Amino acid sequence: MISEQSWADARVLWDYHQMHHELRPCSVAIGLGSHDLGVADTAAALYKRGMAPLIVFTGATSPTTRECMPRGEGVHYRERALELGVPSSAVLVEPKARNTGENVRLSRALLEKAGVHVASALLISKPYEERRAYATARKVWPEVEIVSASTSMLFDDYVDSIGNVRLVFDMLVGALQRLLIYPAQGFTVSQSVPDDVAAAYERLTAEGFTSRLASG
Known part of the structure; x- marks a missing residue:
């Protein structure tokens, strides 16, 4: 009990874990991989609201997602977003990250390789991971403004x-x-x-x- x-x-x-940021349009949305497909749902909804012209879904597999997302978290998130009507041209996948630091670092490298200039990023996580994701991104990618978001629940x-x-x-x-x-x-x-x-x-x-x- x-x-x-x-x-x-x-x-x-x-x-406390939620940053309570006011959402605004950013250069890119980054959906952090996990077991929670709600991250992909929120990313798709924010894309449709014009909050970002491009989405990066980042994540490999983990012990908690190996069975439910065998192709990798980022790949499954992308599939979910396409089901929800996001065009494939608006989604990039980073398939190797295994922790939040790698999520940010490898997404940054992917965007740089794609020639995408990033001044601000809409960082989408599980609700209780907003603050840690924000603190990680500020450490790894300090020159970019971070706006935190999650499924409103x-x-x-x-x-x-x-x-x-x-x-x-x-x-x-x-x-x-x-x-x-x-x-x-x-x-x-x-x-x-x-x-x-x-x-x-x-x-x-x-x-x-x-x-x-x-x-x-």
């Missing part, structure tokens, strides 16, 4: 979509831990963590929501 306090703490982390609806409350809580905690430790490892820029967010993280960790913590 998960306590009301833990639910409240998880909502604090959920809100209420926290309870996201939990229902995953179907595993404890897993969602674990993912929220793991994402926060990486924001705390990755700057020192050179993976991300530092992000200010408000006291209430830090306290919520500590309580959830003490309650055992730790399966997604990084070892380093």
